Amino acid sequence: MTASGPPERRAGEGRQDDSPLIRAFFEKRENLILFLAARTRSMAAAEDLVQDLYLRLATQTPAAEVKSPVALLYRMAANLLVDQVRSDQRSSRRSAQWRIETRASLGGEDVVDETPADEALIARERVRQLAAAVADLPPQMGRAFRLHKLEGRSQAETAEAMGVSRKMVEAHIQAAVRQLSKRLRS
Amino acid sequence: MTSIAVHDDRTPDDGAMAEAGAWVARLQRSEVGEADGLAFEAWLDAAPGNRGAYRRAVAIWQEFEANAEAVLAELEPLAQPIPIRRKPVRGWWVGGAGVALAAGLAVAVAPALMVQPLTQTFVTGKGQHQHVKLADGSVIDLNAETRLSVTLTRGERKVVLGDGEAIFDVAADKARPFTVAAADHLVRVVGTQFDVRNRQGGLTVTVARGKVQVRPLTAAVAGRSFLLTPGERLAVAAGGAEELKAVDPQETFSWRAGRLVYRDQPLGEVVADLNRQFVDQIEIGDPELAKLPITGVIVLDDPRAVTQRLSLMLPVRSVPSDRGLVLLRK
Incomplete structure (x- = not known):
């Protein structure tokens, strides 16, 4: 795998941090997005989650040296899946229901103006x-x-x-x- | 060059599509972990068509996710009705255990009767966890040896937590505040995810999402009111001492996934937790031992394996007793 370029969607992310974990993150960023995408509503939502993961990495002081950075990245990504994604999906599905209901209550008229x-x-x-x-x-x-x-x-x-x-x-x-x-x- | 922009436009072969489908399905498991991630990583690069096939499978999967409600509305109802939470739920009497009630009473019940609160009580014993879905869409996970009651009315959603611990995943409903009364305190939210632990008179509230207010239950109780945000934990000791600190909520929530996470916790408290999770009881043979601090993750699979792991973390050994095990200094 060649190292991928700077993260696409967001500016202002420095690469000055050269810790092996951060390096591994940039190398595996696309794969992590694909990994998470199986449980999100869109690719953009998966990218947001990976962004959260990056923030966590960048703000945490690593405990000693990490033996296998890639394994740690997937562990963190999996943790995001276990607790966060499910509940987020639930709540977003609820808001989708809400939208559907609001629309129906307005007499079948399409009120989604955008x-x-x-x-x-x-x-x-x-x-x-x-x-x-x-x-x-x-x-x-x-x-x-x-x-x-x-x-x-x-x-x-x-x-x-x-x-x-x-x-x-x-x-x-x-x-x-x-x-x-x-x-x-x- | 970035590899992100590269899309494989060739039609993926059937084998790759089947494998991609298997990966999408496997990643839906509730216990996806590091091993799945590493295997997935290896598979992506194992053949040139895999990435494209997976992208395609995941795009379809996401399209269904984003359109789930609309697609369901388009489909014929299932032949065999199953209570589902899909219908917008207005009152407390629909959904979950309430469905049977509604089926029997729906036509006859006058609106005035519907506001009468229904209180349900849930109790777990040693080693039992319970996953409860409430009619409003909220979900409660009860840890072992926990007792709580739930009352849903049109105006409020009320939980009383006796001794125990639970994770609350509260459905947003601005019109109906969700409160948890525990240990002289009232936890008040609108829609959020948080853990309340009320053991040995000490109360902790840990927030993962949303905002949570914790205040003394009545004016007679000393103490301040707190507004907790995600990543914060409030601990109120039995004596009333309050401590607010930043934590990783997922560590607190880990018991739901069968893990206990500790940072410098005395062995005595860890053993008290374990004794709620297993019928076999662990005793500490030496009071000095109970003070030893533990930092680490304990996987709750089987009491024997757990004590074995403890003996790797600490200078302890275990011997069988008639109730279970006794921990002794090595």
Whole structure:
């Protein structure tokens, strides 16, 4: 891997700090974003999380020498996933609900003024495509995808609701992602 | 050159797509860790098509995440109804355990009756954790040996925490403040994530998100009012001494993931924590030993393994007793 350039989205991040951990961070930044992206709503959200991780690195005084900087980076990234991402997603999903509800209560009139009508049309068509692709999944796979992905349950909760093992849920999700990516072009 | 801008536009082959799907699924596990990260890292560079395949899978995945509600609305309802939290919940009587109640009463209940508070009590024993979802979307994780009651009304959300510890992930609702009464103090929030621990008369409140107010429960209780922000922990000792300090909230929250994190904690307190997590009880054979400070992470898998790890951190050894184990000086 070649070292990547300075972080893209934000200016003002110095590289004068030459600690091995910071160096490893810049080298692995893109991979860390991809790692976190599996649990965020967008690439930008994953980049924000990686930015948080950088701030944590840059402000913490490292305890002695770090044996494996890359392992530590992934450990920190995983910790972000365990506690933060889930709850953030939950709250953002709640605010999405709120938006939907507000809109519905205004008598079906589209009040989202920043979205031009044709874009809204395209978005609606895309939602229909997404839904159709889910509806075409084999029943158990579709059910697992729905419970876990769309309703936001954990794999364990999905397994419980379906009466199957967690491993089975993961296998369904894997197959669903593969099938959906094949069918839908983003 | 930066590698970030490089996109692989070729259609990824089926094998790479299948592996990408497996990675997206694996990273949804609730216990994703460093090992997953390193394996993922290795996989990304293992074949030229992997990165592109993963980007594509993750883009679809995120698109569903961002459109989850809209896609659900478009889909037919599932044949077998499952109580879900998707519907905007207005009152306390819908969702979670309340669903059965609603199903039976919904039509007959007059609005006046709906405001009558429903109090639920949750109790955990040794080694038990409980994950509770409230009708308002808030989530409470109870640590072992914890007792708390929850009352949801239209105007407020009230928790009384007896002896114990819990993490609160509070759904934002400006109209209904969320309060936790514990050890002569009242913790008041709107929407946030925080941990309250009330053990042996000492109270600690640790905040991960949002703002939390902690004040004495009544005017008769001495003490000041605090406004805590993320990364702050307030400790009020049994004698009333208050201490505010900066902490990593995730360390405090780690018990939920089966880990206890300590910084210079006396062995006596660590053992008291462990004895709440396991039925097998640990005794300390020598009072001097109880004062030894511990710094480290204890994974709560099995009492024998835990004491074994303790003996690596400290000059102690363990011998079996009729209740469990006794720790002795090495």
